[in-house]
Amino acid sequence: MFIATRVAGLEALDEFLPHAGSAYARDRNHDLGASRRAVSGLSPYLRHRLVTEREVVGAVLERHTLGAAEKFVQEVFWRTYWKGWLEQNPEVWRRYRRDVDRVADEGVPAGYDEAVAGRTGIDAMDAWVRELVDTGYLHNHARMWFASIWIFTLGLPWHLGADFFLRHLLDGDAASNTLSWRWVAGLQTAGKTYLATAENISRFTDGRFSPAGLATTARALDEEPLPPRTPVEPADVVGAPRSRVGLLLHDEDLEPESLLAERPGLVARVTATAVVADPGARSPREASAAVVSFTREAVDDAARRTPDSDGRPARTLPDAGSDTVVDWATSEGLDTVLSPYAPVGPAQERLATVRRALSAEGIDLVTVRRRWDGEAWPSASRGFFPFRGRIPELVRQL
Ligand SMILES: Cc1cc2nc3c(=O)[nH]c(=O)nc-3n(C[C@H](O)[C@H](O)[C@H](O)COP(=O)(O)OP(=O)(O)OC[C@H]3O[C@@H](n4cnc5c(N)ncnc54)[C@H](O)[C@@H]3O)c2cc1C
Known part of the structure; x- marks a missing residue:
């Protein structure tokens, strides 16, 4: 369903453009199942930057005013906001990883295996598990309901639900996923939880589901206080020209043309390009076959689009290990490797x-x-609402 090429992402954007204005604001919360007309389906492309946030927002604003497309533009900036917030609070990611690792060692809690096999007996949950596993995608509202039922009805650890999502979502992303799960659990906005109700689910699935027996209260989880946030670190400064520069693309950013266009001086110096991805690093458990194959195709697509200065296609490295990267860099005689910043x-x-x-x-x-x-990232230091206030200015600047 999702073809992992930039061309497919641009086609999906083009097809969605007429709907990005008032129709999106009105219908976006409706999960109509596989037809998915009310939302863009762009997240697998944005996640890997086969298509960039800048070109999505740019194309939408050529078609609609910011007033008309405000809701859609804000949603795209949610991705940016979450990344910027996690960048300033990396301890949240470290704890999440530690907890997922620990449960992997200690074994999973009762109820986990049934939940991920789609055997909870809650029809909606079981259907969303199947949809997630089969398609690598869930509607945003379904993700919220799913996370809420996982935590408050099934009483399962939030980080194991987040891990299940990360292993199966084609758009699986450290920031959006971890922080959205924390938001549902009442950790991200301390004390404020999201409670899924049968009435809301029924209304926004056009009556497809109306699950019985859902939790009627949602007590916020708590955690050790986080350390003070750290300011966004400056990216590396590109220093004096060196003789042999290689470009190493990775699965966080597979659109080098616009990246290098921001630094025109660099393009001429790139003598070799390689592309690498490691979807298996999402989790100590296996990433789904769909995630692995989407990522692999996305990497191949980026390699085809990125010939070096001699016209040679980029090399797809067989794995992301340091030895492999060093072998490539030394075989090309490089003294500098450029890479997109990874959040x-x-x-x-x-x-x-x-x-x-x-x-x-x-x-x-x-x-x-x-x-x-x-x-944008430095403005993601507090809640989304102060960040949202900066969106019009960011749109003008960017
Ligand atoms: C529990 C949970 C887990 C999530 N995990 C992920 C994840 O791993 N990766 C991921 O990309 N998104 C995640 N999201 C956010 C959101 O659900 C998806 O980005 C969205 O559903 C993607 O579908 P779309 O492209 O059709 O969205 P559209 O509604 O068409 O939105 C357009 C774009 O805006 C961005 N966006 C929209 N809603 C959100 C949001 N709530 N948070 C961040 N960005 C948003 C995405 O880039 C999306 O492609 C999660 C949400 C929840 C509640």
Whole structure:
């Protein structure tokens, strides 16, 4: 259903454009099942930056005024906001990873296996499990209901639900996923939970589901206080020109043309390009076959779109290990590897290891952050509402 190419993403954008104004504001909360007409379905493309936030918002605003498309533009900025927030609170990701790792060692709690097999007896939950596993996608409202029922009706640990999503969603993303689950659980906005009700589910699924026996209260989870937030770290400064520069693309950003266009001086210096992804790093458990194949196709697509200065297609590296990256860099005789900045999450962890391994060979790793992220992330220091107030200004700037 989702074809992992930039062309397919741009076609999906084009098809959705007429609906991005008042129709989206009116209908977006309706989960109409597989037909999915009310929402864009762009998240797998945005997640991997096969298509960028800037071009989605740009195309929408060529067609609609900001007033008419305000809701849609705000939703795109939710992705940016979550990334910027997690960037300033990386401890949240570290704790999430630690908890998922620990449960993987200790075994899963009672009820988990039935829940992920779609055997809870709650018809809606069981159908959403099947939809998620079969398609790699769930409507936003279904994700909210699912997370709420998982936590408050089934009494399962939120981080295991988040892990299940991350392993199956084609758009599985460290920031949007972890922080949305925390929001439902009452951790993200401390004390404020999201309670799914049968009435709301029935109304917004056009009566397809009306589950009985759902929790009627949702007591917020609690946690150790978080350390003070850390300001967004500056991306690497691109230093003096060096002789042989390679570009290393990864699954957080597979659109190099617009990335390099922001730094025109760099393009001429790139002599080799490689693309790498590691969907397995999403979880200590296996990522779904659909996620693995979407990511692999997305990487191949980026490689085809990114010939180097001699016209050679980019190399697709067989794995994301440091040794593999170092072998590529040394075989190309590189002294600098440029890479899109990776936000907090598995790719950032991986790049930190790669940086050390390259450095041991005298090769610099330089990360390049898009203006979109650089301008917006620092404003994601508090709740979404103050951030939302900056959207018109950000749209003008970006
Ligand atoms: C529990 C839970 C887990 C989630 N996990 C993920 C995840 O792993 N990856 C992910 O990309 N999104 C996640 N979301 C956010 C949201 O559900 C999806 O981005 C959205 O459903 C994607 O469908 P769409 O492209 O048709 O959205 P549209 O409604 O067409 O929105 C357009 C774009 O805006 C962004 N967007 C919309 N809603 C949100 C939102 N609530 N938060 C962040 N960005 C948003 C997405 O980039 C999306 O493609 C999660 C939400 C919840 C409640």
